[in-house]
Amino acid sequence: MEDGKPVWAPHPADGFQLGTIVDIGADSLSIEPLKQKGKTFLAPVNQVFPAEDDVNKHVEDNCSLMYLNEATLLNNVRVRYSKDKIYTFVANILIAVNPYYDLPKLYSPETISKYRGRSLGTLPPHVYAIADKAYRDMKVLKMSQSIIVSGESGAGKTENTKFVLRYLTSSYGTGQDIDERIVEANPLLEAFGNAKTVRNNNSSRFGKFVEIHFNEKNAVVGGFVSHYLLEKSRICRQSKEERNYHIFYRLCAGAPEPIRQKFHLSSPDTFRHMKAGPLKDPLLDDHGDFNRMSGAMKKIGLDDTEKLDLFRVVAGVLHLGNVDFEEAGSTSGGCTIKNQSSQALEHCAELLGLEEEDLRVSLTSRVMLTTAGGAKGTVIKVPLKVEQANNARDALAKAVYSRLFDHVVTRVNQCFPFDSSANFIGVLDIAGFEYFEHNSFEQFCINYCNEKLQQFFNERILKEEQELYQREGLGVNEVHYVDNQDCIDLVEAKMVGVLDILDEENRLPQPSDQHFTDTVHNKHKNHFRLTVPRKSKLSVHRNVRDDEGFIIRHFAGAVCYETTKFVEKNNDALHMSLECLVSESKDRFVRELFENSNNSRDGKQKFRWSQIEKDPPPPPIPIPISLFSTEKQINKCTRRPFLF
Numbered sequence: 001m002e003d004g005k006p007v008w009a010p011h012p013a014d015g016f017q018l019g020t021i022v023d024i025g026a027d028s029l030s031i032e033p034l035k036q037k038g039k040t041f042l043a044p045v046n047q048v049f050p051a052e053d054d055v056n057k058h059v060e061d062n063c064s065l066m067y068l069n070e071a072t073l074l075n076n077v078r079v080r081y082s083k084d085k086i087y088t089f090v091a092n093i094l095i096a097v098n099p100y101y102d103l104p105k106l107y108s109p110e111t112i113s114k115y116r117g118r119s120l121g122t123l124p125p126h127v128y129a130i131a132d133k134a135y136r137d138m139k140v141l142k143m144s145q146s147i148i149v150s151g152e153s154g155a156g157k158t159e160n161t162k163f164v165l166r167y168l169t170s171s172y173g174t175g176q177d178i179d180e181r182i183v184e185a186n187p188l189l190e191a192f193g194n195a196k197t198v199r200n201n202n203s204s205r206f207g208k209f210v211e212i213h214f215n216e217k218n219a220v221v222g223g224f225v226s227h228y229l230l231e232k233s234r235i236c237r238q239s240k241e242e243r244n245y246h247i248f249y250r251l252c253a254g255a256p257e258p259i260r261q262k263f264h265l266s267s268p269d270t271f272r273h274m275k276a277g278p279l280k281d282p283l284l285d286d287h288g289d290f291n292r293m294s295g296a297m298k299k300i301g302l303d304d305t306e307k308l309d310l311f312r313v314v315a316g317v318l319h320l321g322n323v324d325f326e327e328a329g330s331t332s333g334g335c336t337i338k339n340q341s342s343q344a345l346e347h348c349a350e351l352l353g354l355e356e357e358d359l360r361v362s363l364t365s366r367v368m369l370t371t372a373g374g375a376k377g378t379v380i381k382v383p384l385k386v387e388q389a390n391n392a393r394d395a396l397a398k399a400v401y402s403r404l405f406d407h408v409v410t411r412v413n414q415c416f417p418f419d420s421s422a423n424f425i426g427v428l429d430i431a432g433f434e435y436f437e438h439n440s441f442e443q444f445c446i447n448y449c450n451e452k453l454q455q456f457f458n459e460r461i462l463k464e465e466q467e468l469y470q471r472e473g474l475g476v477n478e479v480h481y482v483d484n485q486d487c488i489d490l491v492e493a494k495m496v497g498v499l500d501i502l503d504e505e506n507r508l509p510q511p512s513d514q515h516f517t518d519t520v521h522n523k524h525k526n527h528f529r530l531t532v533p534r535k536s537k538l539s540v541h542r543n544v545r546d547d548e549g550f551i552i553r554h555f556a557g558a559v560c561y562e563t564t565k566f567v568e569k570n571n572d573a574l575h576m577s578l579e580c581l582v583s584e585s586k587d588r589f590v591r592e593l594f595e596n597s598n599n600s601r602d603g604k605q606k607f608r609w610s611q612i613e614k615d616p617p618p619p620p621i622p623i624p625i626s627l628f629s630t631e632k633q634i635n636k637c638t639r640r641p642f643l644f
């Protein structure tokens, strides 16, 4: 930093401010803002950065800045944004800022043709420039390429993913309307996988990897979508300001009367799965969106039967949510379904093709097979307590809905089929690192995924590039980066990783969030990456007890996770009797949704619901009912082996 020259300094309340250094302390500098002469504030020495000579000038590539640091980068992006230049390069990485209004010229067909075949940097920064680079690299290197789109919720990931797809298909298509079909299939995907959140009215609650496939001549031949991490917890629980997946509201608002009657639909406030959050949103038109979605379904070839199959299962999940339990009032220690819920149970059973009585029994008791001692393979029926039955009901709703979502994605993939392909360009659209005041299991999963992406970035961009510079004898200064393998191990290591500890907790007879949290702390007492909430810099986290949370020091910063409901949110596994029940549904569509479940994949002799006797309410001690299975089948039937 040169004497008297302006610097950027972090203001306690107002981002980076431009000022001059007026005094130098041991650890901090006294800064006088250019706009507020006479007033000074203190800033830590290592966070004060030199400013460019002209702070109103901007450059297309941040690497062209005279001083490249956090503050000059942000200022450059800000200045560009104020001139509607939402894209900025950092070498071959693109930063995009959400304009929150349409910039039609920016994405016009003329702009698409301008970028075709042009090297990176010859035209202004644009998402099309990145797409074209991926295409040219694929062609020259004869290797598939990937583009990672990352950022916080509402940053514009999905919009930019769509622009990449449109660019590739319209520039390098063979006249087939694959881009049209991708666009047409999108409303269906969004209806089942998107929801209104506090940050985004149409937030994708799943990650996706969209592949555009090319033939030997490098022309587009088809596409394929894979999805990850559908936010299942949303199906049964939403915060006050957020909604469930769009499809639930659209169905209630827009379904024609015969469908409403057939599926026993009423207004959203009568369903537990919808009434927690806002039922209506001024910016969302559920009725109109239902019609648009139905139109999109027709366009991509879904006939009326397929449409009704989807709607029927959604309605079934809604009615399932209204089933409530109460203590049995006997010595069994178990529970029964409340009288007021009998209609919900009946509707749910009807819509999912189940026998009402079978559904009742499998929601209020759990059937297990013995694996050791006494008679192996003995079926035991254990009564469930109210809370356990609630969990079983929610696990069933999550399993059915997520299988339905898998089906929707499979169906969407049938819209752009291809026989063979030489290479593909994949676009990964996945939530970026998240850090809120309260962080739960969802943030934990997303941040773990981002640790893995960061490791990939470290390996591919930093390590391999530097090795290349060395091999070529370029005297580039070494860039140091923090290896995050220890953080990844903390989460995923066998037996001691947080995920395995959580799975282990779910196998206990009385799993609890507190016990899980204690185990995490005990197993990693002196781990550099893990600490207790009271060590947080933020007072809000210091109130969290040691057995209620943990802090993980991620590559992007420390995050305090509150572990309440970690056990429940991780426990999506259906108990055996419920899984058997739905995989043997009378309804062909529901049966097929569960066709590839562990329970029924390829076993010749399956555990069959029909083999379980239907007898009076279960007594307090589990009773053997029949003996019919081998150990091998038990492994197939239970995802989490439970020894009894």
Ligand SMILES: Nc1ncnc2c1ncn2[C@@H]1O[C@H](COP(=O)(O)OP(=O)(O)OP(=O)(O)O)[C@@H](O)[C@H]1O
Residues within 6 Å of the ligand: 098, 099, 100, 101, 102, 103, 151, 152, 153, 154, 155, 156, 157, 158, 159, 160, 200, 202, 203, 204, 205, 431
């Ligand atoms: N380039 C753009 N031009 C115009 N509007 C945009 C652009 N990018 C984003 N938006 C607006 O911002 C909204 C949110 O963007 P988008 O859904 O792509 O965010 P996201 O990062 O995918 O969020 P989430 O992770 O919650 O799904 C869009 O619905 C759109 O209105």
